[in-house]
Amino acid sequence: xQRTLRSNTRFDLIVLSTCVVLALAARALPNNLREPVATxxxxxxxxxxxxxxxxxxxxxxxxxxxxAKQQFLDSLSLNAMxxxxxxxxxxxxxxxxxxxxxxxxxxxxxxxxxxxxxxxETTVILSAGSRVGxxxxxxxxxxxxxxxxxxxxxxxxxHAMLWTHPDFRVSAMSPDGTAFGIAxxxxxxxxxxxxxxxxxxxxxxxxxxxxxxVSSGWGGVWPRGIPIGTVLQEIKTxxxxxxxxxxxxxxxxxxxxxxxxxxxxRLGKGMDGVWESVAQADAxxxxxxxxxxxxxKAAALAEAAARRAVLDSMARANGAPPLGASTDSANAAxxxxxxxxxxxxxxxAAAEGRAPDTTVRRADTARRDTVRRDSVPARTxxxxxxxxxxxxx
Amino acid sequence: MNVGGAIRAIITFLIFVVLxxxxxxxxxxxxxMDFLILALLLAAVRVRPATAAIIGFLLGLxxxxxxxxxxxxxxxxxxxxxxxxxYLKAVFFADNLVLNAFFFFLGKWVFDILYFVGEQRxxxxxxxxxxxxxxxxxxxxxxxxxxxxxxxxxxxxxxxPA
Numbered sequence: 001x002q003r004t005l006r007s008n009t010r011f012d013l014i015v016l017s018t019c020v021v022l023a024l025a026a027r028a029l030p031n032n033l034r035e036p037v038a039t040x041x042x043x044x045x046x047x048x049x050x051x052x053x054x055x056x057x058x059x060x061x062x063x064x065x066x067x068a069k070q071q072f073l074d075s076l077s078l079n080a081m082x083x084x085x086x087x088x089x090x091x092x093x094x095x096x097x098x099x100x101x102x103x104x105x106x107x108x109x110x111x112x113x114x115x116x117x118x119x120x121e122t123t124v125i126l127s128a129g130s131r132v133g134x135x136x137x138x139x140x141x142x143x144x145x146x147x148x149x150x151x152x153x154x155x156x157x158x159h160a161m162l163w164t165h166p167d168f169r170v171s172a173m174s175p176d177g178t179a180f181g182i183a184x185x186x187x188x189x190x191x192x193x194x195x196x197x198x199x200x201x202x203x204x205x206x207x208x209x210x211x212x213x214v215s216s217g218w219g220g221v222w223p224r225g226i227p228i229g230t231v232l233q234e235i236k237t238x239x240x241x242x243x244x245x246x247x248x249x250x251x252x253x254x255x256x257x258x259x260x261x262x263x264x265x266r267l268g269k270g271m272d273g274v275w276e277s278v279a280q281a282d283a284x285x286x287x288x289x290x291x292x293x294x295x296x297k298a299a300a301l302a303e304a305a306a307r308r309a310v311l312d313s314m315a316r317a318n319g320a321p322p323l324g325a326s327t328d329s330a331n332a333a334x335x336x337x338x339x340x341x342x343x344x345x346x347x348x349a350a351a352e353g354r355a356p357d358t359t360v361r362r363a364d365t366a367r368r369d370t371v372r373r374d375s376v377p378a379r380t381x382x383x384x385x386x387x388x389x390x391x392x393x
Numbered sequence: 394m395n396v397g398g399a400i401r402a403i404i405t406f407l408i409f410v411v412l413x414x415x416x417x418x419x420x421x422x423x424x425x426m427d428f429l430i431l432a433l434l435l436a437a438v439r440v441r442p443a444t445a446a447i448i449g450f451l452l453g454l455x456x457x458x459x460x461x462x463x464x465x466x467x468x469x470x471x472x473x474x475x476x477x478x479x480y481l482k483a484v485f486f487a488d489n490l491v492l493n494a495f496f497f498f499l500g501k502w503v504f505d506i507l508y509f510v511g512e513q514r515x516x517x518x519x520x521x522x523x524x525x526x527x528x529x530x531x532x533x534x535x536x537x538x539x540x541x542x543x544x545x546x547x548x549x550x551x552x553x554p555a
Contacts (some may be wrong), residue, residue, distance in 0.1 A: 012480075023468035041458040055412065
């Protein structure tokens with residue numbers, strides 16, 4: 001028993017020594033031999049373990065970089081949100097600066113502080129008061145057009161009634177002055193408070209959808225030419241003597257945060273050139289439509305004239321009087337017979353090779369089976385300032 | 394040890410080896426646990442010293458193959474640790490978690506000492522810092538994890554009643 005144990009211990013020691021010697025031999029391998037041995041092990045029976053370790057390392061890298069990536073994404077999202085709002089604000093401020101440069105003088109810029117109560121959709125607090133020249137009934141405008149009117153003034157701030165207020169009214173008209181009316185908030189229906197009604201338009205005056213409506217300047221509060229909205233459609237009311245139109249407002253008060261308050265001294269100078277571009281564009285569109293109608297009419301007249309000229313020429317060639325001449329049927333028959341005789345004479349002369357009887361001579365030698373261009377009277381171009389062209393063609 | 398016990402021990406051994414190459418790099422701690430040492434110690438107490446030395450040698454070669462500069466250092470350290478653990482199993486492998494923890498701690502620390510001395514890459518103060526600070530920390534973590542795993546895998550590791 002003791003002998004067996006001693007033998008086992010000796011065996012264990014021999015194995016231990018062998019393993020240690022092998023390990024030392026591995027440790028003593030030169031560098032150029034270590035790498036092939038290690039690589040061979042990694043590529044063969046250790047490959048699954050190496051693969052596991054690589055996956056774990058990648059997982060750890062992903063975990064470590066997840067926070068950084070999330071922070072990066074959060075920053076990007078935040079910047080994107082900021083950029084969007086900054087772009088909108090920039091756009092609004094640019095428009096406001098543009099409006100200011102067109103107004104030149106007599107205005108006060110202010111911030112519009114919206115409340116969030118039920119009645120606050122119709123009023124707004126402005127960050128400018130009487131110290132900078134704001135007075136009661138000063139018009140409040142935005143780059144897009146009419147916003148409201150100041151109804152209370154403090155030294156440093158003021159209170160404005162927006163066009164959505166039930167008591168708000170402004171005298172309005174079409175830019176060409178053909179239709180006048182009173183604009184007020186459209187308070188009925190699901191869209192109440194967000195559209196404008198143009199009431200009291202004379203029955204003879206019709207407005208097309210899309211037409212711009214501006215302030216008329218009547219009443220002395222609002223200067224002439226401030227955009228109010230564009231015509232959406234006519235609505236039926238109980239008033240049989242006047243028309244009422246629904247307008248899409250030029251300004252949505254809920255989106256207005258910077259406004260201009262016009263001072264009293266500015267009202268007398270008018271609004272010429274301030275919204276001219278808008279009004280001009282509208283008027284130009286109207287002119288184009290009218291010009292298009294005129295051009296079509298002129299073309300039709302010219303075509304009719306050309307057709308008449310051809311028929312006249314043919315009639316003259318046959319010896320008949322021009323169309324439109326007043327002849328009775330007997331004379332017409334005699335003339336037709338004479339013309340037929342002359343035509344037969346000409347055919348006979350042509351067959352015999354001599355000149356035809358030239359009792360009736362044509363004034364010109366042009367072929368009559370086509371329309372002569374010079375027979376069409378010159379048309380006058382009714383579109384003024386056509387690019388690249390003159391008044392006539 | 395009967396066949397069932399041997400199979401369970403082999404399964405446990407493989408689980409520890411796999412954990413060494415998955416959980417350890419995933420955690421990436423500065424003082425990492427060493428599942429290979431745990432596997433070696435758990436195997437060593439179940440086999441005779443010669444077999445434990447061979448297992449240690451092979452495990453050492455496996456670990457060294459991923460660090461070719463230290464090829465052989467891990468093999469020497471694990472061979473000695475495996476042989477020693479198997480030789481001293483009567484002393485340490487009692488049914489006491491604290492003793493097991495100490496057994497794991499000592500095995501890992503001895504391994505680190507042999508490994509870093511044999512590797513000869515770290516020297517001087519840095520070697521002392523490694524052996525007296527980071528290695529004990531790593532050994533403590535290894536011991537804690539080993540005890541936890543022993544507790545969790547007790548049904549797998551306990552010998553089947555006859």
